[in-house]
Amino acid sequence: MRRSQLTLVAAAGAALVMAACQTDPISGPSKIIGEPLLDMTLGPAGNSVFPSFFGARITTAAARDTIEFTVRALPPTGAGATYQIMLVDTASGNATAATSRIIRTVRNRRPVNRDSSVATTKVDTSTAAQFSVGDTATTVVIRIANTAIPSYNRVVLRSSGEGAVPATVGAARTGFLSFRYKTGTTYAIFGNMFGSFAKATADRLPFAVSAYVIGASFWGDQVRISFRNLVRPPAGFRYAAWMVDERTGVAVRLGGILSPVPENKPLDDADLGTGAWYTSVGVSEAQVRGDMKALGVVPQDFTFLTLALEPYGGSAPPTRPGTAFVLSAAIPASVVLRSASPGKVFGSVTSATGKSLLNTTVYLQGIGAMVPGLVGSASATGTWQFRAVPTGVYKAYAIPFGDAVIRDSATVTVGSKMVGGSLAGDSVFVTLRIP
Amino acid sequence: MRRHIALVGAVLLGAQALGAQVQTKQFDLGAHIGQQVFSKGTALENTPFVGLDATYQLPWNPLASLIKGSSFGVGMLVDVSRPVTRGDQFDAVAFDFGDTTFLYAVSQRVTLLHGGLEAVVGVPVGRMRMYGFAGTGIYSIFLDPRAVKRNEKFTNPMATFGGGLNYPISASIGVRAQLRTVTFTNFDRNRLDAGTTYIHDQRIRDALPAADPTSKNPTNMQFSFVFQYIPGGN
Numbered sequence: 106m107r108r109s110q111l112t113l114v115a116a117a118g119a120a121l122v123m124a125a126c127q128t129d130p131i132s133g134p135s136k137i138i139g140e141p142l143l144d145m146t147l148g149p150a151g152n153s154v155f156p157s158f159f160g161a162r163i164t165t166a167a168a169r170d171t172i173e174f175t176v177r178a179l180p181p182t183g184a185g186a187t188y189q190i191m192l193v194d195t196a197s198g199n200a201t202a203a204t205s206r207i208i209r210t211v212r213n214r215r216p217v218n219r220d221s222s223v224a225t226t227k228v229d230t231s232t233a234a235q236f237s238v239g240d241t242a243t244t245v246v247i248r249i250a251n252t253a254i255p256s257y258n259r260v261v262l263r264s265s266g267e268g269a270v271p272a273t274v275g276a277a278r279t280g281f282l283s284f285r286y287k288t289g290t291t292y293a294i295f296g297n298m299f300g301s302f303a304k305a306t307a308d309r310l311p312f313a314v315s316a317y318v319i320g321a322s323f324w325g326d327q328v329r330i331s332f333r334n335l336v337r338p339p340a341g342f343r344y345a346a347w348m349v350d351e352r353t354g355v356a357v358r359l360g361g362i363l364s365p366v367p368e369n370k371p372l373d374d375a376d377l378g379t380g381a382w383y384t385s386v387g388v389s390e391a392q393v394r395g396d397m398k399a400l401g402v403v404p405q406d407f408t409f410l411t412l413a414l415e416p417y418g419g420s421a422p423p424t425r426p427g428t429a430f431v432l433s434a435a436i437p438a439s440v441v442l443r444s445a446s447p448g449k450v451f452g453s454v455t456s457a458t459g460k461s462l463l464n465t466t467v468y469l470q471g472i473g474a475m476v477p478g479l480v481g482s483a484s485a486t487g488t489w490q491f492r493a494v495p496t497g498v499y500k501a502y503a504i505p506f507g508d509a510v511i512r513d514s515a516t517v518t519v520g521s522k523m524v525g526g527s528l529a530g531d532s533v534f535v536t537l538r539i540p
Numbered sequence: 541m542r543r544h545i546a547l548v549g550a551v552l553l554g555a556q557a558l559g560a561q562v563q564t565k566q567f568d569l570g571a572h573i574g575q576q577v578f579s580k581g582t583a584l585e586n587t588p589f590v591g592l593d594a595t596y597q598l599p600w601n602p603l604a605s606l607i608k609g610s611s612f613g614v615g616m617l618v619d620v621s622r623p624v625t626r627g628d629q630f631d632a633v634a635f636d637f638g639d640t641t642f643l644y645a646v647s648q649r650v651t652l653l654h655g656g657l658e659a660v661v662g663v664p665v666g667r668m669r670m671y672g673f674a675g676t677g678i679y680s681i682f683l684d685p686r687a688v689k690r691n692e693k694f695t696n697p698m699a700t701f702g703g704g705l706n707y708p709i710s711a712s713i714g715v716r717a718q719l720r721t722v723t724f725t726n727f728d729r730n731r732l733d734a735g736t737t738y739i740h741d742q743r744i745r746d747a748l749p750a751a752d753p754t755s756k757n758p759t760n761m762q763f764s765f766v767f768q769y770i771p772g773g774n
Contacts (some may be wrong), residue, residue, distance in 0.1 A: 329744055
């Protein structure tokens with residue numbers, strides 16, 4: 106073999122050997138994708154209260170023309186959405202919108218005296234088969250006064266998102282809360298059910314908390330939750346994810362559930378809809394995709410995340426989540442660690458008439474909270490202090506000793522600033538004036 | 541890996557043995573070096589390759605009556621490359637560290653071997669020669685045992701055609717610029733997934749963009765520069 110041949114073959118051989126022996130660390134998981142997932146343990150919510158009936162009674166007079174009952178923990182409705190009350194005869198399927206009144210509304214909201222955090226609002230409405238619920242879970246006492254009551258045997262609550270009250274009820278589900286008041290000729294209250302109602306028992310779907318959570322995580326600016334086998338929400342309701350700060354009561358709606366990637370189609374009709382993702386009783390697979398950046402959410406300012414039930418209908422979703430929490434999770438510790446250390450709120454109470462300031466009740470309540478967060482008493486000179494107040498917006502209230510009425514209030518914003526490389530809550534001074 | 545080297549070496553030696561048997565100017569050898577451009581659906585990243593071809597110029601030429609000076613031959617080809625799979629074409633895998641999970645794309649460096657037979661026709665263009673070829677053979681992909689935790693390869697038929705320009709430097713040495721297409725058959729991209737032994741992430745299914753459409757018969761391209769040697773050329 107000539108030298109030129111040998112050189113050519115040797116060069117080609119060397120190139121092949123070098124290529125074949127090429128080793129590098131490329132094989133295996135070598136490229137991190139995006140931000141790390143900060144995982145949450147999403148499970149059944151321990152602080153949930155679902156809508157329910159209690160205390161129902163029907164008049165014993167021969168006419169049997171009045172039913173009175175209490176509906177507890179009704180979630181807030183969106184703008185323009187209402188709840189409807191209807192009477193149903195499960196024998197014939199006939200239904201009618203009930204003539205009814207809300208005679209009392211109870212909201213766990215701003216306290217009015219130092220002993221109670223419950224505000225009771227008495228409402229004597231005009232005839233109203235439909236009613237809306239404001240910004241918090243509400244308990245209402247409803248009276249149905251209608252001579253047609255003996256012609257039916259069930260009371261059913263609906264959400265207006267389902268449309269007008271139907272003339273008949275069949276196998277199709279409707280309504281989310283129901284109870285029976287008549288069996289044959291006997292009047293007795295029983296069969297309280299939260300879940301989709303239908304004429305036949307077999308077609309009804311009582312609501313139960315049941316889901317397999319594939320994962321719940323913060324991923325960069327997004328919250329991602331994946332589920333399998335969510336139970337269908339009661340008729341007129343849908344699932345929505347919220348982030349809630351229990352300290353200040355602030356709540357932000359992340360959005361409803363969607364079909365899995367890559368479809369990402371809203372599943373707001375999971376209660377009654379038909380489609381590839383629905384079985385007769387559940388949603389086979391779904392996800393939540395919350396864009397915190399778009400919503401202006403600072404995750405460390407919240408304490409928990411929840412998947413809640415909310416009524417649909419109207420022109421906008423509810424502004425608050427109510428208490429129908431299905432699943433919830435604490436914000437991951439790795440996120441909470443980013444939050445500022447608590448601030449301090451100091452203040453004084455003054456009296457224009459020289460009234461004693463000692464033991465004036467002062468409390469801080471988050472701007473969206475239902476109950477006070479911090480409660481204290483003023484000294485003889487009127488000074489008071491809260492030494493560990495999480496950053497956020499609060500209202501400070503003052504109730505003089507022996508009084509039962511709030512005499513002054515002020516908005517308090519506890520911000521934060523960088524101190525020594527970490528965020529620290531501000532110290533704020535507030536003056537409250539009592540008569 | 542040793543098996544790959546032995547295989548390539550055997551082909552080289554075989555080519556030399558063949559070269560020793562052929563008559564002068566009826567046999568030529570080409571050593572290729574070039575770039576392999578893969579169809580996006582193959583999940584392989586473009587990579588350099590090296591190869592060898594050997595062509596025997598037949599005494600019979602169907603183009604002889606049509607084009608003066610044309611040639612017709614049959615030959616064999618073999619080339620090897622070590623492309624890296626594109627991890628973004630497969631499901632991400634999850635590594636869970638307590639309350640933090642990292643998502644990874646998983647790649648592997650595979651060894652791709654082409655081998656086949658082809659028919660070559662050439663026509664003179666001034667001092668140069670333009671040629672075209674078509675052929676068939678096999679392609680083998682040897683997976684990285686470190687990534688897939690097993691020794692695995694798959695071999696399927698392939699088809700090839702292309703052409704180039706040949707510039708003679710001397711009677712026995714020349715250079716060629718060549719474009720070759722290689723069409724795989726029975727190709728299954730999923731077999732290149734190096735993440736099968738890991739936990740696939742089910743939470744962020746769009747962590748990676750949607751994979752490119754794949755095909756059972758993807759067509760790849762090879763651009764190469766060829767050193768040509770004609771044993772006994774004068």
